[in-house]
Amino acid sequence: MKFKTYILKTCLLIFCFYGCGKRNFFPDPDDPGLSILSSKGFNVATSYINDTPYINPKRNILFGVLNDTLSLFKVVTNGPSDTLSFSWPIELNNGSDTFYNAPYQRIALLMPIAKSFTIRDLLALNGQQFNANTNSVVLFNYNKILSGNSNIYFVRINWNLSNSDKNQIIISGLFNANIGDSIFITKGRFDFLVSTDNLNF
Amino acid sequence: MPIILFYHVPITLQWKPVAKKTSPVFLELNYNIPITVKGTSNAFTLNPGLPKEVTLEENIRAFVFTASIGFRIHLYTNKKNNSFYLNLLPVGICTQNFxxxxxxxxxxxxxxxxxxxxxxxxxxxxxMSGVYNFHNRNQDMMIMLRVQPPPFQSRGDYPLSYNFIAPLQLTFGYNLYYNK
Incomplete structure (x- = not known):
């Protein structure tokens, strides 16, 4: 009897942990499958790729939530400038359960930055728009890497004032891109909460 | 988050189901006709042929309807037969439509x-409301100050700029009598 109670309690605990994940996806009524443009640090990014909606995945797993959010880092190069990489995994967001068969698995927005780039420079990108002459986009398609041009608009970049440790930045904005004449990424919008402890600049 | 003030034109209807003058129970229907509240919001574009940021006028109209059961407590009557009552509304249902x-x-x-x-x-x-009745030979009139907290209901997780309304209402009206 004791053993049965122990099993029951363990199952309940696992069930509770499994169901605790909640995502802040607020659909845009004008653009089906996409989130609204927000600046709250909701860790959500959506866009159309050839008119199909994509989102960064968030999955409930045992004992927590796997939140595939922004990976932001500086790529040091041998050239006169370095590269700032914003990348996140993507999956289809059209109601189909095709996580393992989605044509694209990850997107990266790349922009050139000075070698002396710091967090202060990142905050200075607030309100700035960068066109396709300077930025590039990379789509990861299983074993292929597809690259093209992108436009990025950092609508809001500021400290998360509700965080008492003052080590979180909210980055939100718009992007679009094209890879040749065949792949068009449109109506992209992102809203990420980034911990400055994890940055390499 | 800044507090948004909503303004309304209130219409209140009270009905005493028991005709006896001493009966404290009444039903109250309350409808607030909204006056549009104006605000601003910003919109952004990547289109290089357009201004990258525009400020738009936001209009919010908040319709509030409340149905309540109340109890009238007599507090005071003066020599001119003017009276002051405290109305307690312990149970009500309120819908707020923004x-x-x-x-x-x-x-x-x-x-x-x-x-x-x-x-x-x-x-x-x-x-809760305080009601002052002006006794008149031809027609009784009343003035009422009514307060009501926001409904006991979650607003949801969506990041709205407004909250549920807690109406503070000043009403001037007539008391109508009927005989069965």
Missing amino acids: RVSYKDYNNEDYEMLNPDINLNKGGFVMG
């Missing part, structure tokens, strides 16, 4: 940042 619109919003080219959306929710409420 309608949001943006003037000249080009949603093809622009994306609104943290847009508000329509909301229509209801919940239980309590309320």
Whole structure:
């Protein structure tokens, strides 16, 4: 009897942990499958790729939530400038359960930055728009890497004032891109909460 | 979050189901006709041929309807037969319907940042009002100050710029009598 109670309690605990994940996806009524443009640090990014909606995945797993959010880092190069990489995994967001068969698995927005780039420079990108002459986009398609041009608009970049440790930045904005004449990424919008402890600049 | 003040034209109807003058029970229907509240919101675009940021006029109209059961407590009557009552409204149902619109919003080219959306929710409420009745040979008149907290209901997780309304209402009206 004791053993049965122990099993029951363990199952309940696992069930509770499994169901605790909640995502802040607020659909845009004008653009089906996409989130609204927000600046709250909701860790959500959506866009159309050839008119199909994509989102960064968030999955409930045992004992927590796997939140595939922004990976932001500086790529040091041998050239006169370095590269700032914003990348996140993507999956289809059209109601189909095709996580393992989605044509694209990850997107990266790349922009050139000075070698002396710091967090202060990142905050200075607030309100700035960068066109396709300077930025590039990379789509990861299983074993292929597809690259093209992108436009990025950092609508809001500021400290998360509700965080008492003052080590979180909210980055939100718009992007679009094209890879040749065949792949068009449109109506992209992102809203990420980034911990400055994890940055390499 | 800044507090948004909503203004309404209130209409209140009270009915005493028991005709006896000493009966304290009454039913109250309360409808607040909204006056549009104006605000601003920003929208952004990547289109190089357009201004990258525009400020749009946001209009919010909040319709509030409350149905309550109340108890009237007599506090005071003066020599002219004017009286003061305290109305307690311990149980009520309130619906609050917010309608949001943006003037000249080009949603093809622009994306609104943290847009508000329509909301229509209801919940239980309590309320209280003070009523002063002016006795007149031809027609009794009354003035009422009524307070009501927001409904006991979650607004949801959506990041709205407004909250549920806690109406503070000043009403001037007539007492009508009928005989069965």
